Amino acid sequence: MDLRENRLVRRLRQRDEAAFREMIRTYQTDVFNLVFRMLGNTEEAEDLAQEVFVTVFKAIDSFRGDSKFSTWLYRIAVNHCKNRYKYLSRRHYHATQPLDDVTERAMTGRDGGPTMSLQAQISRPDRMMEGLQLEQAIQTEIAGLEEDQRALIILRDVQGLSYQEIASITQLPEGTVKSRLHRARMTLKDRLKKHL
Amino acid sequence: MDHQSAKELFSQFLDGELPSEQVKELEAHLDQCDTCRTELEALKKTLSSLAGLAPVPPPQDFGRKVQQRIKRRSRGRFFPDEHWIQRVPWEWISFVIIMLMLVMYYMLIQAQVNVKPEAPASMPASQPTSQPASQPAEPATQPVEKTPRTDGAHGPQ
Numbered sequence: 001m002d003l004r005e006n007r008l009v010r011r012l013r014q015r016d017e018a019a020f021r022e023m024i025r026t027y028q029t030d031v032f033n034l035v036f037r038m039l040g041n042t043e044e045a046e047d048l049a050q051e052v053f054v055t056v057f058k059a060i061d062s063f064r065g066d067s068k069f070s071t072w073l074y075r076i077a078v079n080h081c082k083n084r085y086k087y088l089s090r091r092h093y094h095a096t097q098p099l100d101d102v103t104e105r106a107m108t109g110r111d112g113g114p115t116m117s118l119q120a121q122i123s124r125p126d127r128m129m130e131g132l133q134l135e136q137a138i139q140t141e142i143a144g145l146e147e148d149q150r151a152l153i154i155l156r157d158v159q160g161l162s163y164q165e166i167a168s169i170t171q172l173p174e175g176t177v178k179s180r181l182h183r184a185r186m187t188l189k190d191r192l193k194k195h196l
Numbered sequence: 197m198d199h200q201s202a203k204e205l206f207s208q209f210l211d212g213e214l215p216s217e218q219v220k221e222l223e224a225h226l227d228q229c230d231t232c233r234t235e236l237e238a239l240k241k242t243l244s245s246l247a248g249l250a251p252v253p254p255p256q257d258f259g260r261k262v263q264q265r266i267k268r269r270s271r272g273r274f275f276p277d278e279h280w281i282q283r284v285p286w287e288w289i290s291f292v293i294i295m296l297m298l299v300m301y302y303m304l305i306q307a308q309v310n311v312k313p314e315a316p317a318s319m320p321a322s323q324p325t326s327q328p329a330s331q332p333a334e335p336a337t338q339p340v341e342k343t344p345r346t347d348g349a350h351g352p353q
Contacts, residue, residue, distance in 0.1 A: 042252070054269070158249055182204070182206070185206075186206075186239070189235070189242040192242050
């Protein structure tokens with residue numbers, strides 16, 4: 001842990017509310033995106049991301065400082081996602097609830113403003129539609145991956161974390177992370193071929 | 197190197213983690229193999245698309261909602277930003293209701309005791325405790341009625 005993280009954790013342990021607000025500001029986008037990419041639904045993602053921060057607030061005393069605070073936070077988020085995914089699967093949620101419509105989200109941001117995503121970087125309207133379809137396809141194919149593979153793809157190829165950090169989050173050996181990630185990438189490549 | 201062995205190295209190759217000797221072997225294979233070159237290109241595009249997924253912003257009031265959730269679950273112990281009057285003090289309301297119910301119950305019991313009918317005469321003398329204290333109990337030896345003596349003798353005046 002670096003000095004800043006150390007100080008933040010110390011203040012969080014004292015239940016310093018300003019520190020908690022700072023922690024949310026720092027990590028909310030990463031946590032929300034991880035959860036959103038794992039579940040594919042913004043409402044579920046919002047609810048679960050809130051739950052992640054509530055857990056952090058409650059369990060901060062159990063953080064031993066063996067890893068970076070962000071790693072511990074990600075671990076909580078990934079575990080929450082797995083549990084929620086199982087819970088929703090038992091209720092056949094994914095069979096009845098479609099993934100978020102990317103087009104709709106692209107037109108209106110969560111705060112009513114424009115979003116800056118894959119398709120938004122494309123200036124031509126026809127290319128923009130292709131971009132939207134690609135993003136929708138990516139989200140669908142990520143949802144179709146096995147649970148462990150899904151988390152690895154998101155952590156590594158969407159969030160850009162290092163293998164070492166991913167191994168620490170998932171508590172898997174680095175070699176296992178690499179081999180599972182390779183399989184996930186090859187699966188996604190085959191399934192996305194027609195969109196690329 | 198065959199196709200399968202080459203494909204197994206793609207991830208490490210793109211991550212820049214393949215040892216230089218294996219890089220040379222793979223590149224030599226790619227020079228000769230269109231299939232593997234196409235596959236590697238497709239994988240590159242896939243990874244590039246994943247990395248191109250821009251962050252979805254969380255809702256603007258996300259932090260406030262988290263704080264509200266904590267406040268609700270801690271029953272206002274944390275993040276008590278609302279004035280006390282805005283929070284319904286359920287614990288105090290429950291206490292007052294229980295106390296009111298106890299008082300009403302006690303009053304009902306008292307009212308029942310006051311309207312209780314007098315005990316019948318056959319009951320033992322120790323029972324009628326409900327008689328008003330203002331009425332003195334009649335002595336047990338006192339005659340109920342004076343009867344005139346029939347033998348002509350006069351009693352003491």
